[in-house]
Amino acid sequence: MNSILGRMKNGVLGVLAVIGVMGISGVFGVFGVLGVSGLLWPALAEAQSEAAVVATPAQPAVLAPAATLQRVEVQGDGAANALSARRESVGALLVVNRDELLRQGDTRLSDALRRVPGISVVSQGSRGPEIRMSGLGGGYTQILLNGEPVPPGFSLESISPEAIERIEVSRSASVEQSSQAIAGSINIVTRGTARQAQRDLKLGLGSQLEQPTVSADMQLGDRDGGFSWGLGLGLAHERQLWPMLLDQQALDAQGLVVQAYRTDKREYDRSNRLTLSPRATWTLSPQQTLSTDHLLRLSRSKGGAIDDRYSSVGLPPEQAHNDLALDIRALQLRSRLNWSLSEVDGSKWELKLGYTRLQRDSNAQYEGYDFSGRWIRDAQVDSLAVDQGWSLAGRHRRALADQHSLSTGWDAEENRRSEDRLQHENPLPGGLPVENLDEIYDARIRRLAFFVQDEIDISKAWQATLGLRWEALQTISSGNVFETVNKRSSVLSPVLQVLWRVPASKDQLRMGLARSYKAPTPRELTPRRFVANNNSPTTPDLQGNPDLLPELAWGLDAGWTHPLSKSSLLSLSGYLKRIEQVIVSELIYQNGHWVERRANQGQAWVQGVELEAKLSVQELLGSASPAAPALDLRANLGLNQSRVKAVPGPDNRLAQQTPLSLNLGFDHRPVTLPLAGIAGSFSWGGNLNITTGGLKRLAVDRWADKSSNAALDFYAAWKPEKQSQWRLSLSNLLHPDQTTQRRVLAEGLDHRLEERLQTGANLRLLWERSL
Numbered sequence: 001m002n003s004i005l006g007r008m009k010n011g012v013l014g015v016l017a018v019i020g021v022m023g024i025s026g027v028f029g030v031f032g033v034l035g036v037s038g039l040l041w042p043a044l045a046e047a048q049s050e051a052a053v054v055a056t057p058a059q060p061a062v063l064a065p066a067a068t069l070q071r072v073e074v075q076g077d078g079a080a081n082a083l084s085a086r087r088e089s090v091g092a093l094l095v096v097n098r099d100e101l102l103r104q105g106d107t108r109l110s111d112a113l114r115r116v117p118g119i120s121v122v123s124q125g126s127r128g129p130e131i132r133m134s135g136l137g138g139g140y141t142q143i144l145l146n147g148e149p150v151p152p153g154f155s156l157e158s159i160s161p162e163a164i165e166r167i168e169v170s171r172s173a174s175v176e177q178s179s180q181a182i183a184g185s186i187n188i189v190t191r192g193t194a195r196q197a198q199r200d201l202k203l204g205l206g207s208q209l210e211q212p213t214v215s216a217d218m219q220l221g222d223r224d225g226g227f228s229w230g231l232g233l234g235l236a237h238e239r240q241l242w243p244m245l246l247d248q249q250a251l252d253a254q255g256l257v258v259q260a261y262r263t264d265k266r267e268y269d270r271s272n273r274l275t276l277s278p279r280a281t282w283t284l285s286p287q288q289t290l291s292t293d294h295l296l297r298l299s300r301s302k303g304g305a306i307d308d309r310y311s312s313v314g315l316p317p318e319q320a321h322n323d324l325a326l327d328i329r330a331l332q333l334r335s336r337l338n339w340s341l342s343e344v345d346g347s348k349w350e351l352k353l354g355y356t357r358l359q360r361d362s363n364a365q366y367e368g369y370d371f372s373g374r375w376i377r378d379a380q381v382d383s384l385a386v387d388q389g390w391s392l393a394g395r396h397r398r399a400l401a402d403q404h405s406l407s408t409g410w411d412a413e414e415n416r417r418s419e420d421r422l423q424h425e426n427p428l429p430g431g432l433p434v435e436n437l438d439e440i441y442d443a444r445i446r447r448l449a450f451f452v453q454d455e456i457d458i459s460k461a462w463q464a465t466l467g468l469r470w471e472a473l474q475t476i477s478s479g480n481v482f483e484t485v486n487k488r489s490s491v492l493s494p495v496l497q498v499l500w501r502v503p504a505s506k507d508q509l510r511m512g513l514a515r516s517y518k519a520p521t522p523r524e525l526t527p528r529r530f531v532a533n534n535n536s537p538t539t540p541d542l543q544g545n546p547d548l549l550p551e552l553a554w555g556l557d558a559g560w561t562h563p564l565s566k567s568s569l570l571s572l573s574g575y576l577k578r579i580e581q582v583i584v585s586e587l588i589y590q591n592g593h594w595v596e597r598r599a600n601q602g603q604a605w606v607q608g609v610e611l612e613a614k615l616s617v618q619e620l621l622g623s624a625s626p627a628a629p630a631l632d633l634r635a636n637l638g639l640n641q642s643r644v645k646a647v648p649g650p651d652n653r654l655a656q657q658t659p660l661s662l663n664l665g666f667d668h669r670p671v672t673l674p675l676a677g678i679a680g681s682f683s684w685g686g687n688l689n690i691t692t693g694g695l696k697r698l699a700v701d702r703w704a705d706k707s708s709n710a711a712l713d714f715y716a717a718w719k720p721e722k723q724s725q726w727r728l729s730l731s732n733l734l735h736p737d738q739t740t741q742r743r744v745l746a747e748g749l750d751h752r753l754e755e756r757l758q759t760g761a762n763l764r765l766l767w768e769r770s771l
Contacts, residue, residue, distance in 0.1 A: 090455070090465045091497045092510050092559050092573060094118065094169040101161050103667060103685065104715045105729035105766050107204055107215055107236075109156050109164070109188075114689050114711065117612045117636035118169055119186065120661040122691065123709070123738060123759075128157065133171070133184040134575060134608055135640035135658035139518050142181035145188050146293075146336070149178045151356040151389045152415055152445075152521045156188075158297045158332055162202060162217045163232045163277055165191045171557050171575060172497060172512035175451040175467035176395070176407065179493040179516045182553045182577060183606075190293070193228035193281045194221025199771035208732075209760035211239040226283030234275035240303075242267040244757045248538060250314070251750040258749065259314030269303030287342045297332040307533065311371070317534045318432065320371040328362045347398035350409075354391040360384075368432070368533075376431040381423045387522065389415035405455040407467075413447045417522035439481050443522035443546075446474040453495075465497040471517075477525045477546035485525075485546035491517045506563045510573075514555050520548040520583065524598055537744040538753035540587060540594035549600050553579040565619035567632075570612070577606040582644060585655065587702060587744065594746075601646040604654060608640035630669040637662050651697045655704060660692040670719060680720035687713045693740075701745035710734050723771075729764040 096116050106112040110129040114121045120132045130137040143150045145159075168187040173179050177187075198221035206213035214237045221230035246263040279293035304325040309317055334356045341349040361384050368377035395409035419441045425434035453467035471491050478484040493515040500509045523544060530542040559573030582604040587596050613635045621628040638661040642654040653659075665687035672681050693706030713731040720726070738757040743750065 090463050090499045090510070091174070091512055092171040092557055096167040096169070098165055101164055101167065103717075104687070104713060104731070105204075105717075105727040105764055106161050106731075107206065107213070107764065107766075109159050109161055111731065112161050113167070113186075115663055115665060115687050116167065116169060117663070118171065118184070118610055118638060120638070120658045120691050122656075122658065123757075128155070130656070131156065131186065132656070132658055133169070133186065134577075134606065135638065135661065136183040136606065136642075136654065137656040139180075139521065140183040140656075142178065142183075142185040143188070144177060144185055145334075146190060147177060147187060148336075148352075148354065148391065148393075149180065151334075151358065152387050152417065152523065154334075154356070154358065155332070158275065158295070159188065159190070160217055160232070160234050160275065162219065162234075163190050165189045171559075171573065172555065173493065173495055173514040173516040175453050175469035175493065175495050176409065178411070178447070178449070179469055179471055179491060179514075180518055182516045182518050182551065182555065182579065190277070191219070191230065191232075193230045193279055193291075194223055195228070197222045198230070200768070201771060202766060202768045204764060204766045206762060206764040208762045209241045209243075209758075211241050213238045213764075227280070229280040230278070232275070232277035234273070234277075236271075236273045236275075238269075238271050238273075240269045240271075242757060244755055246756075247754045248536070249752045251752070253748065255750075257313050261309050261311040261313075261317055264308045264310070265305060267303070267305045269301055271299055271301040271303075273297065273299040287344075289340050291338045291340075293336050295332070295334040297330075299328075299330045299332075301328040301330070302326065303328075309534075316371055318370065319368040319376065319534060322366065322368040322377070322533055325365045326362060327364075328360060330361075331357070331359045333357045343398075345398070347396065350393075350395040352391070352393045356387075356389050356391075358387040360386075374430060375428055378426040378428060378431075379423065380425075381421065383419065383421045385417065385419040387415065387417045389413060400454075403457045407451075407453040407455070409451055411447065411449040414444065415522060416442070416444045417526060418442050419526065419528065421528065439479065439528065441479040441526045441528050442477070443525045443544075444474075444476045445519065445522060445525075446476075447519075448472045461501045461503055463499045465495070467495040469493040469495070473519055473550060475520070475525055475546075475548075477527070479527070482527050482546070487547075487549070489550055491515070491550065491552065493517070508561045509559070510561075511558045512556070516553050516555060518551040518553075518583075520545075520550065520598070524548055524583075529593075529595065535593050537587065537594050537746040537751045538742045540596040543595050543597045545597045545599060548583060548598060549581050551579055551581050551583055551600075553577050565616060567614065568616045568619055569614050572609070572611055574609045575607065579604040579606065582646075582654075584644060584647070585698060587699070587746075589746075601644070603646075604642060604644045606640070606642040606654070606657075608638065610636065610638045612636040630671055632667045632669065634665045634667075635663065647697055647699060649697070651695045651703075653694075653696045655696055655698055657696075658691050659694050660690070662688075662690040664688045670717075680718055682716065682718055684714070684716040686715070687711075689713075703741075703743040705741040705743075707736075707739040709738060710736060723769060725768045727764075727766040727768070729762070729766070731762040731764070732759060733761050735759045735761050 094117060101112045110121050110131065113119050113131060118133055120135060122130045122132060122137060124130055131141055131143065133141040143156065166189050168189065169184065171184045173181045177185065198219060200219040202217040204215040216235045218233045244265045246265060248261055249257055250259040252258050276296045277294065281289060281291040283289055307322045309320050335354065337353045339351045364381040366377065366379040367375065370376050391413040393409065393411045395407065397405065397407045400406050421437065421439045423435065423437040425436055427434050449469060449471040451467060451469040453465060456464045456466065458464060471493065473489050475487045476484065495514040497512040502509065525546050525548060526544040527546055528544060532539045532541050535541060555575060555577040557573065557575040559571060562570045564570065580603055581600045582602060583598050584601050585596050586599045587594065615633040617631040617633065618628045640657055640659055642657050644652045644654060665685065667685035668683055670681035670683040689711040690708065692708040695703060695705045697703050711731065712733040715727065715729045717725055717727045736759065738759060740755045742753045
């Protein structure tokens with residue numbers, strides 16, 4: 001016991017020392033690691049002896065915590081390793097390795113996730129993509145970064161696919177992570193510190209709708225004795241355009257159009273980004289390690305929207321033309337410090353400290369004109385929004401007996417959103433009434449959790465995991481325009497997972513039962529009103545609701561896996577979930593404005609099935625066909641349904657659910673082609689992704705509809721030598737227009753809005769080089 005306390009004392013002292021280096025915000029830690037890693041250690045690494053490398057114990061990946069989903073560790077790349085990790089997991093776990101993520105040359109993580117089984121990605125125009133599992137978005141899917149929930153406001157687009165080691169997808173909740181995983185969890189595991197010298201450079205050019213994109217990514221790393229480090233550097237300049245047409249109508253009881261007009265809208269954005277991701281690991285002793293990792297992203301974006309309206313029937317809208325100009329400066333910081341201690345008896349201690357900050361300073365200038373060309377509105381909105389949070393977690397794992405492995409731990413976290421918003425409007429002759437606002441908002445979410453889990457080896461054929469997690473929440477919303485709201489709640493989440501390896505077969509059957517929840521975000525709790533141009537029932541203002549309660553759910557999932565070869569399989573899975581206190585949107589008329597906000601409304605049921613097939617032609621044909629192509633085929637299908645009891649049917653589905661997602665793809669592994677004068681190897685492939693929309697009834701008097709989408713992608717890679725590679729990617733070749741529709745019965749009229757977003761094909765050329 002004294003030796004354990006002594007080692008813990010040394011470890012804690014080390015933790016406190018590094019905290020001092022990190023500073024209060026973590027920025028000093030980022031630049032400290034940059035200075036050491038970028039200038040000193042490359043020179044020291046050249047003098048490193050081979051004997052020292054052999055004598056040093058293998059280091060764990062800095063950013064990949066030991067307590068990952070179902071405690072599965074993947075070493076190396078390749079489809080076989082991913083499938084092996086999947087077979088060893090007691091829960092329903094899917095592992096996507098680095099090779100699969102980078103194969104298509106994606107520069108955005110959301111593009112790579114589109115092809116992952118069980119995941120659908122829905123484009124939302126300038127608002128960015130939404131990641132969904134079981135077809136559910138809106139926070140039902142938990143996004144983890146190295147086993148920890150990402151903070152509110154965190155953008156997945158800030159993580160380059162180049163910086164990712166693997167992605168773990170779990171359909172069931174785990175007591176070792178937050179229980180906020182009603183639809184499931186996506187764990188993004190970033191690359192760890194280098195085991196050997198690393199100097200990789202990637203340059204890219206791209207275009208979409210004649211808008212250019214330029215990117216550069218560099219990964220550096222090395223190791224010297226018990227110290228290893230890594231550094232990711234990313235630069236990007238991107239221009240984006242979202243042209244769309246909006247048709248708005250109002251019909252009377254006889255179905256006659258009493259008002260109609262069209263809006264030609266063009267949203268645009270020009271952004272520059274700098275991303276730094278330093279990381280380091282120290283081996284304090286053979287049993288003790290200390291590691292730190294950071295993500296710093298600075299961006300400047302200038303964009304906006306231009307609207308031109310054309311009236312055809314009835315009373316015209318107030319504004320015929322408006323121009324919105326945005327200037328946004330953002331800082332995103334994520335810092336982590338991890339300490340681990342492995343005992344002689346196999347038990348392990350872990351302590352993690354984290355800080356996150358997302359700061360968004362924006363200036364918006366708005367000008368509006370009527371149909372005679374008269375200037376009727378001049379408004380300026382200055383806003384400073386800061387999302388920041390602290391987290392502290394501890395875990396201990398030990399073997400109780402030959403058949404039991406016990407894990408215990410705790411998590412504490414606070415996330416806070418502070419926002420100052422100043423709106424000033426200049427009065428104009430004959431213009432619209434001015435509205436000047438000076439608003440301050442503050443929302444806090446505090447979370448405390450304890451968990452215990454027993455992993456049981458019942459027999460060679462049976463394994464089980466039994467866990468219990470208690471999580472308490474406190475939400476506090478305050479501001480200068482409403483009274484403070486303070487709410488407390490707690491959730492007790494049991495989790496049971498069972499694996500049966502069918503005797504005399506490689507087949508596996510899994511079943512899981514878990515209780516999970518979804519807490520409202522600080523932004524949903526903040527009653528700030530986002531004002532819409534030409535306010536109407538189909539284009540309302542948006543406002544938060546401080547009275548929101550967490551959604552609670554019970555979920556049952558089951559799956560069957562049938563391996564066909566080392567890297568081929570067939571699988572079938574299904575799920576059923578019951579959600580209480582489900583949060584849906586409601587439309588109210590308030591102080592002369594239509595306002596949409598979120599509210600708890602009873603119970604909902606969600607169910608679905610997923611099918612997957614991965615086939616290696618060479619492995620399946622084997623010696624029977626020596627000339628079989630080096631071709632890998634893949635297909636996955638997801639069918640999802642839901643029903644909100646408080647909303648009358650039919651089509652009373654959850655608003656953000658994707659009914660069907662389908663992927664069909666192939667990859668031809670590298671081969672040498674008989675082309676005169678061209679050396680090296682070639683590989684190519686493609687993928688077709690289909691997601692469906694469909695009519696949804698949101699309330700007694702409101703409906704929404706979304707068109708289906710089909711994305712066709714192809715890629716080709718040429719590797720002229722071992723150290724370099726060229727990759728050409730063509731994506732969204734079908735580039736269908738995306739259509740959304742809204743319908744509201746209000747004021748004795750049938751209000752309808754159709755929005756059609758034009759998309760374009762993407763062209764990317766990447767050059768990669770290992771220096």
